[in-house]
Amino acid sequence: MVLCALNRQLLRRSSSSCCVFMARLQTSSRRRRCLYSSTHGFNQEETRQKLRAFPGGSVDLLKQDSGVAVLTINNPARMNAFSGSMMVDLEEKVSQLESWTEGKGLVVRGAAETFCSGSDLNAVRAISSPQDGMKMCMFMQDALTRLLRLPLVSVALVEGRALGGGAELTTACDFRLMAPGSVIQFVHKHIGLVPGWGGAARLVRIVGSQNALKLLGGAVKVDPERGLDVGLADGVLEADGDAPSAGTHLQQAEDWLRRYTEGPVPVIQAVKKVVLAGRELPLLEALQTEKEVFGTVWGAPANLRALASKSKHK
Numbered sequence: 001m002v003l004c005a006l007n008r009q010l011l012r013r014s015s016s017s018c019c020v021f022m023a024r025l026q027t028s029s030r031r032r033r034c035l036y037s038s039t040h041g042f043n044q045e046e047t048r049q050k051l052r053a054f055p056g057g058s059v060d061l062l063k064q065d066s067g068v069a070v071l072t073i074n075n076p077a078r079m080n081a082f083s084g085s086m087m088v089d090l091e092e093k094v095s096q097l098e099s100w101t102e103g104k105g106l107v108v109r110g111a112a113e114t115f116c117s118g119s120d121l122n123a124v125r126a127i128s129s130p131q132d133g134m135k136m137c138m139f140m141q142d143a144l145t146r147l148l149r150l151p152l153v154s155v156a157l158v159e160g161r162a163l164g165g166g167a168e169l170t171t172a173c174d175f176r177l178m179a180p181g182s183v184i185q186f187v188h189k190h191i192g193l194v195p196g197w198g199g200a201a202r203l204v205r206i207v208g209s210q211n212a213l214k215l216l217g218g219a220v221k222v223d224p225e226r227g228l229d230v231g232l233a234d235g236v237l238e239a240d241g242d243a244p245s246a247g248t249h250l251q252q253a254e255d256w257l258r259r260y261t262e263g264p265v266p267v268i269q270a271v272k273k274v275v276l277a278g279r280e281l282p283l284l285e286a287l288q289t290e291k292e293v294f295g296t297v298w299g300a301p302a303n304l305r306a307l308a309s310k311s312k313h314k
């Protein structure tokens with residue numbers, strides 16, 4: 001009796017939070033609600049203005065007809081470190097991707113064959129007050145959480161170095177591909193910090209708490225071999241131009257991603273949504289979300305076409 005009541009209560013609660021999760025998953029042209037609000041002492045617009053005071057570089061978005069977009073962190077003079085204006089750029093590009101109804105995949109990479117060396121240390125020195133540091137942290141946590149929650153299958157193409165916030169950025173993608181000679185390193189400890197852009201929370205989910213503790217506690221240089229070993233890397237690319245068939249690292253990353261993005265947009269987006277629900281929600285809520293998403297593809301054109309073609313899966 002008590003158990004039944006508890007179950008009913010849990011189901012009611014899970015169904016209402018599942019609706020909230022589903023609403024967040026819906027792509028719309030509206031700007032998404034930020035992870036933080038005034039109750040956390042955060043004002044997104046005010047933080048945007050403050051960050052814009054530290055200009056330099058850009059974050060560039062190329063949406064392609066294939067349904068795969070390329071997001072480039074572009075500040076090569078500073079090894080693609082994030083200036084304040086680039087943080088704002090990133091959040092704006094994430095907003096654009098949230099309303100990209102034709103999108104299926106995303107490659108995140110750095111310009112000039114290196115990934116990203118984290119926050120621009122000049123900006124970090126200038127905004128070293130705890131309050132401003134917190135605001136930057138909340139702004140980037142929001143942008144990177146929304147990046148990972150996009151209904152697109154995303155991959156970080158790591159060439160050169162991914163340091164500090166750059167290492168955190170790789171964890172905001174579904175997959176990581178490492179080029180020969182590349183390094184992912186959570187260098188935070190060496191500068192008296194811990195990750196603040198959500199990188200630690202995501203790292204634990206990717207490699208487990210034992211490995212995360214080793215990587216953060218030892219500020220370990222993760223090369224491709226170690227990346228594969230601990231489960232941080234999902235693949236290693238061939239050296240650019242090594243085999244004529246291999247193509248550039250970007251082409252290799254797009255080819256690698258294709259196996260997950262081939263197919264109708266609603267189906268690919270649905271796959272990402274159910275995995276995301278499983279990753280982020282307690283089981284009952286994840287099941288509810290899976291049911292809702294299932295309802296959007298059941299009997300839909302791609303499903304009916306496949307049934308009519310009597311396809312076999314040999």
Ligand SMILES: CC[C@@H](C(=O)O)C(=O)SCCNC(=O)CCNC(=O)[C@H](O)C(C)(C)COP(=O)(O)OP(=O)(O)OC[C@H]1O[C@@H](n2cnc3c(N)ncnc32)[C@H](O)[C@@H]1OP(=O)(O)O
Nearest residue numbers: 077078079081117118119120121122163164165166195196
């Ligand atoms: C909140 C903080 C945390 C976070 O957000 O999570 C961070 O990310 S803090 C930043 C962490 N990153 C670093 O500490 C990287 C520091 N840089 C380096 O270790 C080296 O520069 C390098 C990335 C290993 C490259 O070394 P090298 O190949 O020898 O080149 P240079 O050192 O000459 O660098 C070229 C040029 O780029 C500038 N640079 C590099 N990284 C940054 C950075 N993060 N911020 C600002 N500027 C950066 C470097 O100063 C050089 O500039 P010039 O001296 O003007 O040529």
